[in-house]
Every structure is written in C-alpha cells, then in structure tokens.
Amino acid sequence: MRLASSLAVLAVIPTIVVASPGSVLPSVPPTMKPALGEKGYAFPVYGPSSFGDTFGAARSDVSGGWHHGDDIFAPLGAPVLAVAHGTVFSVGWEKVGGRRLWLRDDRGNLFYYAHLSAYSPLAVNGAIVNAGDVLGFVGDSGDAEGTPYHLHFEIHPIGLVDRGYDGAVDPTSYLRSWRHVQTLQLDTGADWTPSVLGSTAPRAGAVLLGSSVLPALTR
Numbered sequence: 001m002r003l004a005s006s007l008a009v010l011a012v013i014p015t016i017v018v019a020s021p022g023s024v025l026p027s028v029p030p031t032m033k034p035a036l037g038e039k040g041y042a043f044p045v046y047g048p049s050s051f052g053d054t055f056g057a058a059r060s061d062v063s064g065g066w067h068h069g070d071d072i073f074a075p076l077g078a079p080v081l082a083v084a085h086g087t088v089f090s091v092g093w094e095k096v097g098g099r100r101l102w103l104r105d106d107r108g109n110l111f112y113y114a115h116l117s118a119y120s121p122l123a124v125n126g127a128i129v130n131a132g133d134v135l136g137f138v139g140d141s142g143d144a145e146g147t148p149y150h151l152h153f154e155i156h157p158i159g160l161v162d163r164g165y166d167g168a169v170d171p172t173s174y175l176r177s178w179r180h181v182q183t184l185q186l187d188t189g190a191d192w193t194p195s196v197l198g199s200t201a202p203r204a205g206a207v208l209l210g211s212s213v214l215p216a217l218t219r
C-alpha cells in the first residue's frame with residue numbers, strides 16, 4: 001500500500017515547520033533504506049570521485065547532531081548532476097551548506113546538495129531537470145571552506161518527509177548502485193554566465209512557499 005501511505009504523508013503535512021538553528025535536539029539517524037520508486041538514478045558527480053560511508057557520524061553543528069549524508073570528494077569544479085528527473089528548489093546560500101540546492105524527483109523523494117563552488121543555469125527555483133543535467137560544480141562553500149573539495153549529498157525518501165530534515169537515509173548503498181554519467185548534457189541555449197550574486201533562496205528558518213510537500217528544512 002505504498003500509494004496509500006504516501007497519501008497519508010501528504011495529508012499530515014499541511015504546513016512547513018522549520019526548526020530554529022541552535023534549538024536542535026539530538027535525534028537518531030534512520031536505518032531503513034527504502035526503494036525510491038524510480039529507475040535510472042544518476043550518480044551526482046561527473047568524473048573521478050570518491051566517497052565513504054560517513055552517514056550518521058557525529059556533527060555538532062548539524063540538526064540532530066549527526067551527518068545527514070555522505071561527502072563525495074572530487075576536484076574543484078567537477079560537474080554536479082541531477083540524480084533524477086525532477087524539480088530544483090531552495091537554491092541559494094546557507095551558512096552551513098554554502099551554495100546549496102534541493103531536488104525533488106517525480107515520486108517526491110528529496111535530494112540535498114551542498115558546498116557547491118558555482119551553479120549552472122539550471123539551478124534556479126522551479127527548474128525541471130533530467131537525470132544527468134549539470135546543476136553546478138563541486139567546491140568547498142559554507143562550513144566546508146578550506147576542507148578538501150566535496151559534494152555533501154543527502155537522500156530524503158518521500159516516506160520520511162514527516163520527520164523533517166531528520167528524514168534522511170544513508171545514501172551510501174544508493175550511490176554505489178547508481179550509474180555514472182558518461183556524457184554531460186549541457187543546454188547550449190542557456191546563459192552560463194553567473195547571474196545571481198545575492199541569494200534568492202529562503203533563509204534558514206523561512207517558510208518555503210509554492211510547494212505542497214516539503215520537509216522541515218533547516219539547511
């Protein structure tokens with residue numbers, strides 16, 4: 001009854017509650033690894049990269065006190081890719097995530113990307129993208145400044161959105177199974193000149209409008 005349970009989740013999240021930074025209680029990382037319900041997911045970094053399983057590791061500055069994703073190490077400027085067809089949202093600066101964005105796939109699963117060095121023209125709120133599209137480039141922005149360049153990547157399955165930001169699962173097994181894109185899909189009709197100096201994304205603690213299903217995002 002996957003559909004029924006998904007609908008139940010939709011029904012119980014009429015509004016978005018965002019935890020205020022600094023008032024975060026410790027929580028426990030989810031241990032489940034639910035199927036995301038779609039095929040053809042793409043690995044989120046193009047070219048050579050490496051990652052280990054650091055999901056759940058202690059992080060004093062993060063909601064719940066644990067690492068909500070994995071860090072994928074790659075050279076500065078390595079293309080960051082959409083893992084699925086879906087909608088880009090919450091594009092912009094956040095003090096921990098730096099240049100970050102979220103992607104919601106067509107099933108409602110959410111993916112969080114952080115520490116980008118720059119965005120592509122597709123990284124705008126509401127953009128519809130395909131798996132493998134370039135969303136930005138690996139960097140060390142936010143609290144990763146000065147650390148080895150990496151993409152911080154999280155998976156928030158649709159079935160856990162009622163847990164808010166803590167509804168993240170260990171991305172390691174997913175990342176290991178996803179295909180590595182061999183050919184970049186660049187939209188040559190788009191303007192690749194950076195156009196956003198200020199951030200148009202909601203600040204942490206702000207209410208995200210215009211979407212029916214969003215978790216409590218604190219990042």
Ligand SMILES: [Zn+2]
Pocket residue numbers: 067069070071152153
């Ligand atoms: Zn990380």
